[in-house]
Amino acid sequence: MSALTVREKLAILSDAAKYDASCASSGSAKKDSLKTGGIGSTEGMGICHSYAPDGRCISLLKILLTNFCIYDCSYCINRSSSNVKRARFSIDEVVKLTMDFYRRNYIEGLFLSSGVIRSPDETMGEMVEVARRLRLEEKFSGYIHLKTIPESSAELVEQAGLYADRLSINVELPTDEGVKKLAPEKKPETIRLSMARLRQKMEEKAEPTLRTKKRERFAPGGQSTQMIVGADKTSDDGILHTSARLYGSYHLRRVCYSAFSPIPDSSSSLPLQKPPLMREHRLYQADWLMRFYGFSQPEILAGSDDGMLDLAIDPKLAWALRNRGQFPVDVNRADRESLLRVPGLGTKVVAKILETRRHRRMRLEDVGRICQSIAKLRPFIIAEGWSPGALTDKQGLRDKIMRSCEQLSLF
């Protein structure tokens, strides 16, 4: 076999990474290259440098170091039994690609993952070396996300944390049974332990050291994970239960939901269908309800028939329709927590309402001016001169709201 060019390897190893949903480059500590005279900065907010026609943001160079893999996870294009074309980047090649792309402002940094070749430690060691070279030799201050291999040694993970902005470990599937079935060689116990260790390490390093009173830098962007949705039969309620457990137990910054995508040469144990993209979207929305809107996991789907999120309407509206007794909420009096539960009111709009009403009483039109669509809102709020009356408890309200939201979007 003739040696592959860098371009051929890039084609293979970015194709191999495209099933991975996560891309975020946000949430790290601020840093720039003014002091080092090097290249790169992270300023809290991530920047999407391009968008693929699948609507996903391209913010990082997301590649695999290699797609050779000793694991045989049936949902993964890179599993050892797959007939996919294989390639392997050298450390130099990844470092050069990252710097060349970054200097041209194509990317925010690197998201490096890898198939496991020979041993987890060997693979992890190479990934850490890429990050080390970028930081120390290239004076690179951009974003680095490393996908940690759970079976690799604690020392390597600790080194990874020194150089990376974020570390992640994939839980793969929402249940241990799912992992055992579809990723027979992976051990859910090890994945949990690795996440636990990362949390401990992050907490330990967040303490100022006694001598210098300074905090050591260790994965300032925290840890994240990804689970595949739709490859097994777990309900949305079950998926959200797992997420809530992960947020609480390991202090993850975020859980990424990756709708299972059909893959060429896929294993026969998997559904051959288009990924349920809307389901993925609704899960992200429900996840937000837990993280930013004060919802506890069980209440999001409490009272639903099948533990599945409604695909036609967003989870907060669905929850409100099931819990009409808690509405209407008075925008001129209600506390922040209650306002956050109103469909159509986001955290920013709620902040604006709280600020504005200190100075004047708000009418329905006032609220309408600062939120996106009043149609969703109207049945759930009381404002100066407005009361929804029987509208809140009206039958067919769901359809009515859906219709009026659709009409609005025609503009």
Place this chain on the structure above:
Amino acid sequence: MKPAELNLARYSVRLDSETDFTGWRDAARRLALNEVRPEDISWHVAAGSDQPPCDLPAAPVGAQLVVPRDFIVHAETAFCHSDPTRFAFLYRMLWRLRTEPKLLSIASDPDARRLESMEKAVRRDSHKMHAFVRFRKIGEGADERYVAWFEPDHFIVERNADFFVRRFTGMRWTILTPYASADWDGERLAIGPGAAKGDAPDQDDTEALWRTYFENIFNPARLKVKAMQKEMPKKYWRNLPEASLIPDLIAGADKAAKDMIAKMPTTPAPHHDKVQARHWPKQSVEVPQDEASTISELREAAKGCHRCPLWRDATQTVFGEGPDNAKVIFVGEQPGDQEDLAGKPFVGPAGKVFDAILDDAGVERHKVYVTNAVKHFKFEPRGKRRIHSKPNAGEVQACRWWIDREFALIKPELAVALGATAALSLLGKAIPVTKMRGQVIEREDGLRVFITIHPSFILRIQEPAEKEAERERFLRDMREVKRLMAA
């Protein structure tokens, strides 16, 4: 003719440039202090105006114009907007703010909303500039430079230049736009005049690699064109090297996705069997749980315990710890947040209190065996915290399987039940702990069980004097345990 050209306004202000905020601020201050109404002023930028400069009235001596501090920040941002009426609009805001100082907080006011939406447009344009500037390299070695052509909607080059300095400090670069340019030579930033697209290089060798990446990172099974265009509107496409690929990728997506699905599972890759044989030899048979003959075997066996559903949410089994010939076994309730992470009993806050008191009582922790009635952490997730929840009788019962074996292997002389759950586990029935505290109950099998509270009880007391008293009581209990051990 426009009213301004008819010179209907009493004052005509000339600004040096589209981004001359200082000039605007100075003029606005003077005019407002002289009570000049918004409709009496017309605003111009020097380049586009034939108007003679007008003498602005001087600010009255000692007069002060007070506006909310954050108005300046908002106005500076909105000032970059390309709307030619922005100078007049911002003056109107200033005018209103004199009598309505809370105006900016009233999100429903039309002027406040307009200011906000102008700022938003500027910020969005800035963000897109951060994202969509594409440098092209020219020259090699010492002559290496990076040049970009960008077409912003608003006057944002000066505002954004520092971002690029912070990001590309170690690089010489120039960003050219139709109205201004920014140049960084590695040490100094210079803002210069506008340029034409032809002034920028038209290609870069790395673009082929970038296009390869763009093509391959796209998953045709997930086509969402609208979502893409919302964030990357077509107006930016002509300056993005990857954008020319988009139409073909969209057109071919359906077929590509179908092809992916149509490629039915084939036979495993040739190297697969070898990989399996080398890396995943058949698992050796595990020690059956009830054949463990030492504590460490028992601990190993407990790792995979599924006797009750608590394993599902916990990280790991937290098994007992201590010498396997200990004279006393302390039994707690269940591991907590820290124990669950560490895999060791009594390492969290309650464990620290426990250790300190044992020390005070002269009981050597490394000589005793410490374990829990329930070996998995039970909790309710609440945001980023885990709220401990009490194990139920079924869970305690399920875990007795392990406790009984720990006792059978260690054969202690004494058990200390720390709290009600431990007492339930050891005695098989619920007892009132506070009432029976300090007593020793002998089980049918002859094991003596000392009853006391769980050390986490001390932690929960808020009132310092009460807390200290409770600590003292627990210390007395531990001294009694020491006495019983010696006896």
